[in-house]
Amino acid sequence: MNKIPFGPTYEEMLHPSKISPKIREKALVAKVNNELDPINLFNITWKNEKNEVNKIVLPKELTGVEANIVVLLGKNFPSGSHKVGPAYSTLIEGSVDGEITPGEHTILGPSTGNFGIGVSYICNLMKYDSIVIMPDNMSKERYERIERYGAKLDLTPGTESDVILTLERTFELKRNPKNRSLAQFELMPNYRFHRHVTGNSCIEAVEGIGNGRIAAFTSAVGSAGTIAAGDQIKAVYPEAKVVALEPYECSTLMNGGRGQHRIEGIGDKMCTLIHNVLNTDFIALIKDDDTVRGLKIIHDGIEVLKEQGISEEKALLLKESFGPSGLCNIIGAIKIAKYLKLGPDDNVVTIATDGFDRYDSVLEDLERRYLETEDFVLRRWFNDIFRKIGEEDVTDFRSKERKEQLFTQKENDWLKFGYEQSYLDAMKKQEFWDNEYHKIEKYNDLIIKMREQK
Numbered sequence: 001m002n003k004i005p006f007g008p009t010y011e012e013m014l015h016p017s018k019i020s021p022k023i024r025e026k027a028l029v030a031k032v033n034n035e036l037d038p039i040n041l042f043n044i045t046w047k048n049e050k051n052e053v054n055k056i057v058l059p060k061e062l063t064g065v066e067a068n069i070v071v072l073l074g075k076n077f078p079s080g081s082h083k084v085g086p087a088y089s090t091l092i093e094g095s096v097d098g099e100i101t102p103g104e105h106t107i108l109g110p111s112t113g114n115f116g117i118g119v120s121y122i123c124n125l126m127k128y129d130s131i132v133i134m135p136d137n138m139s140k141e142r143y144e145r146i147e148r149y150g151a152k153l154d155l156t157p158g159t160e161s162d163v164i165l166t167l168e169r170t171f172e173l174k175r176n177p178k179n180r181s182l183a184q185f186e187l188m189p190n191y192r193f194h195r196h197v198t199g200n201s202c203i204e205a206v207e208g209i210g211n212g213r214i215a216a217f218t219s220a221v222g223s224a225g226t227i228a229a230g231d232q233i234k235a236v237y238p239e240a241k242v243v244a245l246e247p248y249e250c251s252t253l254m255n256g257g258r259g260q261h262r263i264e265g266i267g268d269k270m271c272t273l274i275h276n277v278l279n280t281d282f283i284a285l286i287k288d289d290d291t292v293r294g295l296k297i298i299h300d301g302i303e304v305l306k307e308q309g310i311s312e313e314k315a316l317l318l319k320e321s322f323g324p325s326g327l328c329n330i331i332g333a334i335k336i337a338k339y340l341k342l343g344p345d346d347n348v349v350t351i352a353t354d355g356f357d358r359y360d361s362v363l364e365d366l367e368r369r370y371l372e373t374e375d376f377v378l379r380r381w382f383n384d385i386f387r388k389i390g391e392e393d394v395t396d397f398r399s400k401e402r403k404e405q406l407f408t409q410k411e412n413d414w415l416k417f418g419y420e421q422s423y424l425d426a427m428k429k430q431e432f433w434d435n436e437y438h439k440i441e442k443y444n445d446l447i448i449k450m451r452e453q454k
């Protein structure tokens with residue numbers, strides 16, 4: 001049995017308290033002192049040093065709804081977003097399976113940004129060469145970080161909505177037997193990470209809040225990894241509703257829409273292979289500029305938030321915690337709380353994939369597009385965005401016809417990449433997804449055995 005790079009199991013990512021105390025302690029020190037120390041792999045978790053889930057319960061003065069909206073914070077993951085989790089999981093599974101070897105293989109990361117940042121970071125720690133394939137029009141903070149972590153960039157034309165070009169380019173590069181792709185849209189470690197680590201962390205995050213259960217989970221879909229948390233939430237709370245969010249301008253799952261939009265990280269114009277559409281109960285559309293203007297209010301409108309009754313302490317906590325897709329998830333959570341008529345006992349959970357640190361350029365662009373962004377404008381936007389979120393643009397996708405629509409979309413997107421119809425047909429049963437999920441036990445055991453080889 002070969003030794004593999006030293007990193008955590010799925011179970012240790014969910015419960016870092018199960019990591020050997022010496023290693024945990026070293027990892028927590030490295031988190032502060034040296035982000036490129038490989039021991040940071042043991043910081044891939046939603047939990048803080050006290051083993052509590054990093055989260056914010058949004059002030060009701062912001063949401064305007066009675067339900068509790070709980071947001072898990074991805075910015076505390078190494079590299080600044082939870083996408084490092086799927087990147088690590090895919091690489092460690094490939095190493096365990098003997099398909100990927102350091103020094104021999106170059107890792108490809110097709111991405112619109114955060115997954116690319118995660119791949120370059122993980123490859124730096126685990127000593128793999130890497131190439132990140134992404135559109136050439138994303139925020140400049142992303143390219144800088146990827147290069148800082150040592151990956152090469154291979155840019156394809158376009159923006160967020162042109163991710164299909166990155167897939168085609170990856171398909172080409174994969175012809176070279178030296179290259180191995182961490183294909184986030186296709187490979188099940190992304191599903192496994194989010195169902196196990198994110199899903200169970202969501203369940204823990206609502207303990208002691210409202211009725212302690214989850215009524216709804218909202219997730220703006222990119223690779224549709226994060227939304228797999230909904231599978232675990234439903235396994236524990238079958239009444240929970242899983243809501244996929246899409247940009248209003250690029251409503252691919254909803255009705256095949258394929259426009260350009262401003263919400264980096266989501267709306268990739270496809271139904272990804274790893275998306276378990278059986279569990280997507282509703283699809284809601286969120287206007288892209290609402291997410292960017294909402295971000296401006298939260299980041300620069302502290303006084304406006306205070307006028308609404310939000311304490312300075314809470315406002316400062318919110319300030320750095322989200323990017324545009326986090327705002328999309330929050331707006332979607334408020335929308336669904338209204339749509340489902342949820343009350344004070346009910347919890348809606350959602351995710352902030354990353355924090356503000358990579359979006360200065362998005363607000364600079366907003367300043368260029370709007371003549372004024374003084375507090376009196378932000379006050380008006382607060383009303384227009386947060387107070388006027390309505391029940392419109394939510395569609396029930398639980399019917400057989402709607403599921404068929406999503407299956408067909410998936411077939412259109414993936415048969416052309418060589419996947420068999422029989423594989424796509426198998427995905428139409430929940431059993432397929434549960435079997436994939438239970439492979440976690442095998443990988444937990446193998447990771448422990450193989451990392452301890454001499």
Ligand SMILES: Cc1ncc(COP(=O)(O)O)c(C=O)c1O
Nearest residue numbers: 114222223224225226265325353
């Ligand atoms: C900022 C941001 N938000 C949301 C997502 C979507 O998450 P997922 O790919 O798990 O669907 C991504 C994915 O890269 C992202 O970078």
